Amino acid sequence: MYYNSIIETIGNTPLVKLNKVTDGIKGTVLAKVEYFNPGNSVKDRMAIKMIEDAEKAGILSKGGTIIEGTSGNTGMGLALAATAKGYKCIFTMADKQSKEKMDILRAVGAEVVVCPTNVTPDDPRSYYSVARKLNAEIPNSFYPNQYDNLSNTAAHYETTGPEIWEQTEGKITHYACGVGTGGTMCGTAKFLKEQNPNVKTVGIDTYGSVFKKYKETGVFDENEIYPYLTEGIGEDILPKNVDFSLIDEFVKVTDKDAALMARRLSKEEGLFVGWSCGSAVHGALEYARKNLKEGDVMVIILPDHGTRYLGKIYNDSWMKDHGFVETRQYATARDIVA
Numbered sequence: 001m002y003y004n005s006i007i008e009t010i011g012n013t014p015l016v017k018l019n020k021v022t023d024g025i026k027g028t029v030l031a032k033v034e035y036f037n038p039g040n041s042v043k044d045r046m047a048i049k050m051i052e053d054a055e056k057a058g059i060l061s062k063g064g065t066i067i068e069g070t071s072g073n074t075g076m077g078l079a080l081a082a083t084a085k086g087y088k089c090i091f092t093m094a095d096k097q098s099k100e101k102m103d104i105l106r107a108v109g110a111e112v113v114v115c116p117t118n119v120t121p122d123d124p125r126s127y128y129s130v131a132r133k134l135n136a137e138i139p140n141s142f143y144p145n146q147y148d149n150l151s152n153t154a155a156h157y158e159t160t161g162p163e164i165w166e167q168t169e170g171k172i173t174h175y176a177c178g179v180g181t182g183g184t185m186c187g188t189a190k191f192l193k194e195q196n197p198n199v200k201t202v203g204i205d206t207y208g209s210v211f212k213k214y215k216e217t218g219v220f221d222e223n224e225i226y227p228y229l230t231e232g233i234g235e236d237i238l239p240k241n242v243d244f245s246l247i248d249e250f251v252k253v254t255d256k257d258a259a260l261m262a263r264r265l266s267k268e269e270g271l272f273v274g275w276s277c278g279s280a281v282h283g284a285l286e287y288a289r290k291n292l293k294e295g296d297v298m299v300i301i302l303p304d305h306g307t308r309y310l311g312k313i314y315n316d317s318w319m320k321d322h323g324f325v326e327t328r329q330y331a332t333a334r335d336i337v338a
Protein backbone atom coordinates (compact mmCIF):
# COMPACT_ATOMS: atom_id res chain seq x y z
CA MET A 1 0.00 0.00 0.00
CA TYR A 2 1.41 3.41 -0.90
CA TYR A 3 0.39 7.00 -1.49
CA ASN A 4 0.79 8.49 -4.96
CA SER A 5 2.44 11.58 -3.52
CA ILE A 6 2.93 13.27 -0.16
CA ILE A 7 -0.25 15.27 -0.84
CA GLU A 8 -2.40 12.21 -0.21
CA THR A 9 -1.08 11.95 3.35
CA ILE A 10 -2.70 15.28 4.35
CA GLY A 11 -5.59 14.99 6.82
CA ASN A 12 -7.10 12.07 8.78
CA THR A 13 -5.20 13.15 11.88
CA PRO A 14 -5.84 11.38 15.19
CA LEU A 15 -8.09 12.48 18.06
CA VAL A 16 -6.32 11.96 21.38
CA LYS A 17 -7.96 12.16 24.81
CA LEU A 18 -6.40 14.63 27.25
CA ASN A 19 -6.00 12.89 30.60
CA LYS A 20 -3.88 15.02 32.94
CA VAL A 21 -4.39 18.71 32.15
CA THR A 22 -8.16 18.15 32.31
CA ASP A 23 -8.14 17.31 36.02
CA GLY A 24 -11.46 18.35 37.62
CA ILE A 25 -13.27 18.89 34.32
CA LYS A 26 -16.55 17.09 33.62
CA GLY A 27 -17.03 15.37 30.25
CA THR A 28 -14.43 14.16 27.75
CA VAL A 29 -11.85 16.47 26.19
CA LEU A 30 -10.24 15.31 22.94
CA ALA A 31 -7.39 16.94 21.00
CA LYS A 32 -7.19 16.80 17.19
CA VAL A 33 -3.44 16.56 16.69
CA GLU A 34 -2.66 18.36 13.44
CA TYR A 35 1.12 17.93 13.60
CA PHE A 36 0.51 14.48 12.06
CA ASN A 37 0.10 16.28 8.72
CA PRO A 38 3.21 16.03 6.47
CA GLY A 39 4.10 19.72 6.96
CA ASN A 40 3.50 19.26 10.70
CA SER A 41 0.57 21.65 10.81
CA VAL A 42 -3.14 22.15 10.17
CA LYS A 43 -2.26 24.56 7.34
CA ASP A 44 -1.41 21.72 4.89
CA ARG A 45 -5.16 21.21 4.48
CA MET A 46 -5.89 24.69 3.18
CA ALA A 47 -2.61 25.01 1.25
CA ILE A 48 -3.44 22.10 -1.06
CA LYS A 49 -7.06 23.29 -1.42
CA MET A 50 -5.99 26.84 -2.40
CA ILE A 51 -3.63 25.38 -5.02
CA GLU A 52 -6.16 22.91 -6.45
CA ASP A 53 -8.95 25.50 -6.57
CA ALA A 54 -6.61 27.91 -8.40
CA GLU A 55 -5.75 25.16 -10.90
CA LYS A 56 -9.47 24.51 -11.50
CA ALA A 57 -10.12 28.24 -11.95
CA GLY A 58 -7.25 28.43 -14.46
CA ILE A 59 -5.27 30.99 -12.41
CA LEU A 60 -2.40 28.58 -11.79
CA SER A 61 -1.01 26.38 -14.50
CA LYS A 62 2.02 24.28 -15.42
CA GLY A 63 5.33 26.00 -14.63
CA GLY A 64 3.58 28.52 -12.37
CA THR A 65 4.97 30.27 -9.32
CA ILE A 66 3.15 30.51 -5.99
CA ILE A 67 3.82 33.71 -4.06
CA GLU A 68 2.58 34.22 -0.49
CA GLY A 69 3.38 36.27 2.57
CA THR A 70 3.74 33.74 5.39
CA SER A 71 5.07 33.32 8.90
CA GLY A 72 5.75 29.61 8.41
CA ASN A 73 3.02 26.97 8.54
CA THR A 74 1.10 28.01 5.41
CA GLY A 75 4.41 28.33 3.58
CA MET A 76 5.37 24.81 4.59
CA GLY A 77 2.04 23.42 3.35
CA LEU A 78 2.27 25.36 0.10
CA ALA A 79 5.90 24.33 -0.43
CA LEU A 80 5.35 20.63 -0.06
CA ALA A 81 2.22 20.62 -2.22
CA ALA A 82 3.94 22.83 -4.82
CA THR A 83 7.03 20.60 -4.89
CA ALA A 84 4.89 17.51 -5.42
CA LYS A 85 3.00 19.26 -8.22
CA GLY A 86 6.02 20.93 -9.87
CA TYR A 87 5.40 24.60 -9.03
CA LYS A 88 7.94 27.14 -7.78
CA CYS A 89 7.36 28.99 -4.50
CA ILE A 90 8.47 32.44 -3.39
CA PHE A 91 7.59 33.48 0.16
CA THR A 92 7.92 36.94 1.62
CA MET A 93 8.60 36.92 5.36
CA ALA A 94 8.99 39.61 7.98
CA ASP A 95 12.50 39.65 9.46
CA LYS A 96 11.13 39.05 13.00
CA GLN A 97 10.39 35.41 12.05
CA SER A 98 12.87 32.88 13.31
CA LYS A 99 15.77 31.85 11.10
CA GLU A 100 14.68 28.23 11.60
CA LYS A 101 11.38 28.94 9.84
CA MET A 102 13.18 30.55 6.88
CA ASP A 103 15.65 27.65 6.75
CA ILE A 104 12.85 25.07 6.76
CA LEU A 105 11.13 26.76 3.82
CA ARG A 106 14.41 27.00 1.88
CA ALA A 107 15.10 23.33 2.70
CA VAL A 108 11.89 22.29 0.95
CA GLY A 109 12.81 24.26 -2.16
CA ALA A 110 11.16 27.65 -1.64
CA GLU A 111 12.77 31.01 -2.27
CA VAL A 112 12.45 33.30 0.77
CA VAL A 113 12.47 37.10 0.50
CA VAL A 114 13.12 38.73 3.88
CA CYS A 115 11.28 42.04 4.41
CA PRO A 116 11.48 44.58 7.25
CA THR A 117 9.03 43.98 10.12
CA ASN A 118 8.74 47.52 11.41
CA VAL A 119 6.94 49.10 8.46
CA THR A 120 3.19 49.54 7.93
CA PRO A 121 1.37 46.98 5.72
CA ASP A 122 1.02 49.56 2.89
CA ASP A 123 4.76 50.43 2.88
CA PRO A 124 6.25 49.15 -0.41
CA ARG A 125 8.86 47.19 1.60
CA SER A 126 6.31 45.30 3.75
CA TYR A 127 5.96 41.57 3.16
CA TYR A 128 2.39 42.11 1.93
CA SER A 129 3.47 44.76 -0.62
CA VAL A 130 6.50 42.81 -1.83
CA ALA A 131 4.31 39.71 -2.38
CA ARG A 132 1.81 41.76 -4.41
CA LYS A 133 4.61 43.38 -6.44
CA LEU A 134 6.19 40.00 -7.26
CA ASN A 135 2.75 38.66 -8.19
CA ALA A 136 2.23 41.59 -10.59
CA GLU A 137 5.67 41.21 -12.16
CA ILE A 138 6.13 37.43 -12.47
CA PRO A 139 4.15 35.87 -15.32
CA ASN A 140 1.98 32.84 -14.45
CA SER A 141 2.25 33.56 -10.73
CA PHE A 142 -0.49 33.00 -8.15
CA TYR A 143 -0.94 34.91 -4.87
CA PRO A 144 -3.22 32.73 -2.66
CA ASN A 145 -3.88 35.39 0.04
CA GLN A 146 -4.89 33.01 2.83
CA TYR A 147 -6.76 35.69 4.80
CA ASP A 148 -9.44 36.37 2.23
CA ASN A 149 -9.28 33.25 0.04
CA LEU A 150 -12.38 31.22 0.94
CA SER A 151 -10.77 27.97 -0.26
CA ASN A 152 -9.17 28.15 3.21
CA THR A 153 -12.53 27.76 5.02
CA ALA A 154 -13.72 25.25 2.40
CA ALA A 155 -10.75 22.95 3.12
CA HIS A 156 -11.88 22.56 6.72
CA TYR A 157 -15.56 22.26 5.80
CA GLU A 158 -14.59 19.35 3.53
CA THR A 159 -12.00 17.59 5.72
CA THR A 160 -11.55 18.69 9.36
CA GLY A 161 -15.31 18.94 10.09
CA PRO A 162 -16.30 15.54 8.64
CA GLU A 163 -13.30 13.84 10.30
CA ILE A 164 -14.29 15.15 13.76
CA TRP A 165 -17.95 14.22 13.21
CA GLU A 166 -16.99 10.65 12.28
CA GLN A 167 -14.30 10.25 14.93
CA THR A 168 -16.73 11.27 17.69
CA GLU A 169 -19.60 9.29 16.08
CA GLY A 170 -21.62 12.49 16.13
CA LYS A 171 -21.25 12.88 19.90
CA ILE A 172 -19.28 16.14 19.85
CA THR A 173 -21.00 18.86 21.93
CA HIS A 174 -18.25 21.56 21.99
CA TYR A 175 -15.62 22.62 19.46
CA ALA A 176 -12.71 24.90 20.44
CA CYS A 177 -10.12 26.34 18.07
CA GLY A 178 -7.67 29.24 17.81
CA VAL A 179 -8.56 31.94 15.29
CA GLY A 180 -5.96 33.47 12.94
CA THR A 181 -7.22 33.61 9.37
CA GLY A 182 -10.38 31.92 10.75
CA GLY A 183 -10.34 29.08 8.21
CA THR A 184 -9.90 26.20 10.68
CA MET A 185 -12.49 27.55 13.12
CA CYS A 186 -15.17 28.51 10.66
CA GLY A 187 -14.97 25.76 8.02
CA THR A 188 -15.10 23.09 10.73
CA ALA A 189 -17.79 24.92 12.75
CA LYS A 190 -20.00 25.30 9.67
CA PHE A 191 -19.90 21.55 9.00
CA LEU A 192 -20.46 20.58 12.64
CA LYS A 193 -23.36 23.01 13.15
CA GLU A 194 -25.02 21.72 9.97
CA GLN A 195 -24.93 18.20 11.46
CA ASN A 196 -26.08 19.39 14.90
CA PRO A 197 -26.97 23.07 15.48
CA ASN A 198 -26.50 22.55 19.24
CA VAL A 199 -22.72 22.10 18.91
CA LYS A 200 -21.19 25.06 20.79
CA THR A 201 -18.14 26.72 19.24
CA VAL A 202 -15.44 28.51 21.23
CA GLY A 203 -12.92 30.72 19.41
CA ILE A 204 -9.56 31.24 21.09
CA ASP A 205 -8.12 34.74 20.75
CA THR A 206 -5.00 36.49 22.10
CA TYR A 207 -4.60 39.71 24.08
CA GLY A 208 -3.57 42.28 21.45
CA SER A 209 -6.17 41.07 18.90
CA VAL A 210 -9.51 42.50 17.80
CA PHE A 211 -11.69 39.37 17.52
CA LYS A 212 -13.30 38.99 20.98
CA LYS A 213 -14.30 42.64 21.32
CA TYR A 214 -15.62 42.70 17.73
CA LYS A 215 -17.80 39.61 18.40
CA GLU A 216 -19.19 41.09 21.63
CA THR A 217 -19.77 44.70 20.51
CA GLY A 218 -19.57 44.82 16.71
CA VAL A 219 -16.91 47.52 17.14
CA PHE A 220 -13.48 47.27 15.49
CA ASP A 221 -11.58 48.75 18.43
CA GLU A 222 -8.02 49.85 17.60
CA ASN A 223 -7.26 50.04 21.35
CA GLU A 224 -7.42 46.25 21.39
CA ILE A 225 -4.38 46.12 19.07
CA TYR A 226 -0.94 45.92 20.70
CA PRO A 227 2.10 43.67 20.24
CA TYR A 228 1.96 40.11 21.52
CA LEU A 229 4.18 37.07 21.16
CA THR A 230 1.96 34.05 20.47
CA GLU A 231 2.29 33.00 16.82
CA GLY A 232 -0.56 32.07 14.47
CA ILE A 233 -3.66 33.38 16.27
CA GLY A 234 -5.20 36.81 16.83
CA GLU A 235 -5.26 39.57 14.21
CA ASP A 236 -5.31 43.34 13.73
CA ILE A 237 -7.60 42.91 10.70
CA LEU A 238 -10.91 41.11 10.04
CA PRO A 239 -10.07 38.38 7.49
CA LYS A 240 -12.88 37.24 5.16
CA ASN A 241 -12.44 33.70 6.49
CA VAL A 242 -13.72 34.72 9.95
CA ASP A 243 -17.52 34.29 9.98
CA PHE A 244 -18.50 35.60 13.42
CA SER A 245 -21.97 34.01 13.20
CA LEU A 246 -20.31 30.58 13.45
CA ILE A 247 -18.36 31.40 16.65
CA ASP A 248 -20.56 31.39 19.76
CA GLU A 249 -18.01 32.80 22.18
CA PHE A 250 -14.38 33.95 22.32
CA VAL A 251 -11.88 33.38 25.14
CA LYS A 252 -8.65 35.40 25.27
CA VAL A 253 -5.43 33.78 26.48
CA THR A 254 -2.16 35.49 27.50
CA ASP A 255 1.23 34.63 25.94
CA LYS A 256 2.37 33.27 29.31
CA ASP A 257 -0.64 31.01 29.99
CA ALA A 258 -0.36 29.66 26.43
CA ALA A 259 3.37 28.94 26.80
CA LEU A 260 2.94 27.21 30.16
CA MET A 261 0.06 25.05 28.87
CA ALA A 262 2.05 24.02 25.76
CA ARG A 263 4.86 22.90 28.08
CA ARG A 264 2.37 20.93 30.23
CA LEU A 265 0.95 19.21 27.14
CA SER A 266 4.49 18.15 26.19
CA LYS A 267 5.49 16.94 29.64
CA GLU A 268 2.20 15.53 30.95
CA GLU A 269 0.37 14.29 27.86
CA GLY A 270 3.31 13.43 25.56
CA LEU A 271 2.01 15.95 23.02
CA PHE A 272 5.00 18.04 21.87
CA VAL A 273 2.98 20.90 20.40
CA GLY A 274 3.29 24.52 19.33
CA TRP A 275 2.57 27.68 21.28
CA SER A 276 -0.95 28.31 19.96
CA CYS A 277 -1.86 24.75 21.03
CA GLY A 278 -1.26 25.98 24.56
CA SER A 279 -3.58 28.94 23.89
CA ALA A 280 -6.27 26.64 22.51
CA VAL A 281 -6.14 24.20 25.43
CA HIS A 282 -5.83 26.85 28.16
CA GLY A 283 -8.77 28.83 26.73
CA ALA A 284 -10.90 25.76 26.02
CA LEU A 285 -10.39 24.38 29.53
CA GLU A 286 -11.26 27.75 31.10
CA TYR A 287 -14.55 27.54 29.17
CA ALA A 288 -14.96 23.81 29.98
CA ARG A 289 -14.55 24.36 33.72
CA LYS A 290 -17.62 26.63 33.68
CA ASN A 291 -19.74 24.96 31.03
CA LEU A 292 -19.02 21.26 30.43
CA LYS A 293 -21.39 18.69 31.92
CA GLU A 294 -21.02 14.95 32.45
CA GLY A 295 -21.36 13.21 29.05
CA ASP A 296 -20.26 16.26 27.01
CA VAL A 297 -17.54 15.80 24.38
CA MET A 298 -15.24 18.72 23.58
CA VAL A 299 -12.79 18.67 20.65
CA ILE A 300 -9.84 21.09 20.62
CA ILE A 301 -7.65 21.68 17.54
CA LEU A 302 -3.89 21.52 18.18
CA PRO A 303 -2.46 23.29 15.08
CA ASP A 304 1.26 22.50 14.98
CA HIS A 305 4.42 20.87 16.38
CA GLY A 306 6.75 21.99 19.16
CA THR A 307 10.00 21.91 17.14
CA ARG A 308 9.21 25.33 15.66
CA TYR A 309 9.32 26.84 19.16
CA LEU A 310 12.45 25.19 20.60
CA GLY A 311 14.21 28.56 20.73
CA LYS A 312 11.26 30.19 22.49
CA ILE A 313 8.74 28.50 24.81
CA TYR A 314 10.80 25.31 25.11
CA ASN A 315 13.94 27.25 25.99
CA ASP A 316 14.14 27.90 29.74
CA SER A 317 16.40 30.94 29.39
CA TRP A 318 13.97 32.53 26.93
CA MET A 319 11.06 31.73 29.27
CA LYS A 320 12.92 33.25 32.21
CA ASP A 321 13.88 36.37 30.23
CA HIS A 322 10.20 36.89 29.40
CA GLY A 323 9.16 36.40 33.02
CA PHE A 324 7.18 33.26 32.19
CA VAL A 325 9.13 30.97 34.59
CA GLU A 326 11.11 31.81 37.73
CA THR A 327 14.05 29.48 37.28
CA ARG A 328 15.73 27.29 34.71
CA GLN A 329 14.61 23.68 35.03
CA TYR A 330 17.63 21.97 33.57
CA ALA A 331 20.92 21.79 35.42
CA THR A 332 24.22 22.19 33.61
CA ALA A 333 27.36 20.27 34.59
CA ARG A 334 28.56 23.43 36.31
CA ASP A 335 25.53 23.44 38.65
CA ILE A 336 26.39 19.91 39.72
CA VAL A 337 30.21 19.89 39.73
CA ALA A 338 31.00 23.37 41.05
Ligand code: PMP
Pocket residue numbers: 043073074178179180181182183184185231232233274276277303304
Ligand atom coordinates in the same frame (compact mmCIF):
# COMPACT_ATOMS: atom_id res chain seq x y z
N1 PMP B 1 -1.89 28.26 15.12
C1 PMP B 1 -0.86 28.32 14.29
C2 PMP B 1 0.50 27.91 14.78
C3 PMP B 1 -1.02 28.78 12.98
O1 PMP B 1 0.04 28.84 12.13
C4 PMP B 1 -2.32 29.20 12.56
C5 PMP B 1 -2.48 29.77 11.19
N2 PMP B 1 -2.49 31.19 11.19
C6 PMP B 1 -3.38 29.10 13.47
C7 PMP B 1 -3.13 28.62 14.75
C8 PMP B 1 -4.78 29.58 13.15
O2 PMP B 1 -5.39 28.90 12.09
P1 PMP B 1 -6.34 29.69 11.08
O3 PMP B 1 -5.45 30.56 10.22
O4 PMP B 1 -7.02 28.62 10.30
O5 PMP B 1 -7.29 30.53 11.86
